[in-house]
Amino acid sequence: MALDPENLPEFAGKINPADANYTRGSAVDVSSPGAGDGTPFIEELVNDTFGWQQALLDEVGAVPTGAPDTAIASQYLDAFKELIAIQSANDTPVIIDGGFNIWPEFLTNVFTSDGYSANNFFVSPGTLGGGTATVSRQNFILGQTDVPGNPKHFMNFDQTISPGSGQSEIAHRVEFVETFSDTTTTFKFWAKASANLNVDVAFRQNFGTSGAPSAAVETSGGSIAVTTLWQKFTIEIPVPSVSGKTLGTDLNDYFSLVLTIDNTEGIFSLDTTSWSTGKGEFVIADMQTIIKKCERYYEKSYQLDTPTGTITPINRALFNAPSTDTLQYSYFLKSTKRSIPVITFFSPGTGNVGFMDESNPVILDVAVTATTPGLGNNKFELVSASFSTNKRYQFHFTADARL
Numbered sequence: 001m002a003l004d005p006e007n008l009p010e011f012a013g014k015i016n017p018a019d020a021n022y023t024r025g026s027a028v029d030v031s032s033p034g035a036g037d038g039t040p041f042i043e044e045l046v047n048d049t050f051g052w053q054q055a056l057l058d059e060v061g062a063v064p065t066g067a068p069d070t071a072i073a074s075q076y077l078d079a080f081k082e083l084i085a086i087q088s089a090n091d092t093p094v095i096i097d098g099g100f101n102i103w104p105e106f107l108t109n110v111f112t113s114d115g116y117s118a119n120n121f122f123v124s125p126g127t128l129g130g131g132t133a134t135v136s137r138q139n140f141i142l143g144q145t146d147v148p149g150n151p152k153h154f155m156n157f158d159q160t161i162s163p164g165s166g167q168s169e170i171a172h173r174v175e176f177v178e179t180f181s182d183t184t185t186t187f188k189f190w191a192k193a194s195a196n197l198n199v200d201v202a203f204r205q206n207f208g209t210s211g212a213p214s215a216a217v218e219t220s221g222g223s224i225a226v227t228t229l230w231q232k233f234t235i236e237i238p239v240p241s242v243s244g245k246t247l248g249t250d251l252n253d254y255f256s257l258v259l260t261i262d263n264t265e266g267i268f269s270l271d272t273t274s275w276s277t278g279k280g281e282f283v284i285a286d287m288q289t290i291i292k293k294c295e296r297y298y299e300k301s302y303q304l305d306t307p308t309g310t311i312t313p314i315n316r317a318l319f320n321a322p323s324t325d326t327l328q329y330s331y332f333l334k335s336t337k338r339s340i341p342v343i344t345f346f347s348p349g350t351g352n353v354g355f356m357d358e359s360n361p362v363i364l365d366v367a368v369t370a371t372t373p374g375l376g377n378n379k380f381e382l383v384s385a386s387f388s389t390n391k392r393y394q395f396h397f398t399a400d401a402r403l
Helices: 043-059 075-090 287-294
Strands: 108-111 121-125 132-139 153-161 168-175 184-193 197-206 217-226 231-238 254-261 266-276 298-300 317-320 327-332 342-346 355-359 364-367 379-384 392-400
Touching (some): 043 075, 121 132, 153 168, 168 266, 197 231, 254 266, 342 355
Antiparallel strands (some): 108 132, 132 153, 153 266, 184 231, 184 266, 197 254, 298 392, 317 392, 327 379, 355 364, 355 392
């Protein structure tokens, strides 16, 4: 609501017509004292100003001080700044890497069971019904105009074997079930398919495991029709409050976005996903910010685009066994993890899982695990009395703390 000067009867013939500077008209002075042809100062005009000023203070819960605003101290300016900060926080997406720039394990992976693909995107290919899917990162052609913002990559979910029963899902899990509780969230994304199909959108509140957690709550956002052309979808869904619910004791509760795909063979493509309580558009964050956020949940010693299990010495951990009867080796992770991670070792020389290399003079796989006493959110230890002295050891690893 706002006054339109051009439509106020009191202003007829007493304002300047609209122009580029004042698109609803502008005020004019009287031509001479007492002429009565100037823009009148009327009740509606004053209340229009009072209205937006009071609405601004009420929106941020501010109480007027009773003193007039100045260029040095302005309650109205402070209220504007607070609203901008709130909107900026609301527009911060909880999907860490909606442009699929970081793909931790395999750029192409065949899923015959549920598991993670890109970062916190959890894939379920309908395995209860015998489904199989190949999930991969694909590259856009440089300069493409189908999806705005110049994204580099997108996800392909290729349902190679349709599940006879059950459902195929792509879910993105967010730490803490209270995320977005009792608010309306906005999910924006671009999608296409190899043939027309329907995708159901929902939010899932999971209260964790162990103890006596409340049952998961799923809220539907309806169904969308995906075609063979890239198109943008915007879905707003009110999220139920978690008030009165009970968390499990394993500290693994989460809030999840769930896309359920038609049980048909074919390719579903997804890109530039953004999920927040604001109205902002997808923005690609700088790579260093994305990497650090991803490392809260998953870290590997390999280079970013190098699949785990690759035979390579690049970025390996390397140490020499001393000539003592006990070897202890500590490794500090780049980022503190969400929880104590699962450490998996890989041999740089053979790629075998659960091993590291002993060399000098030849490569020999040595079984290895992280010791429980030294395993924490940001560190793991190797302790053994069986390593050979005066030998060189090397390993790759992953540290997985995803939900």
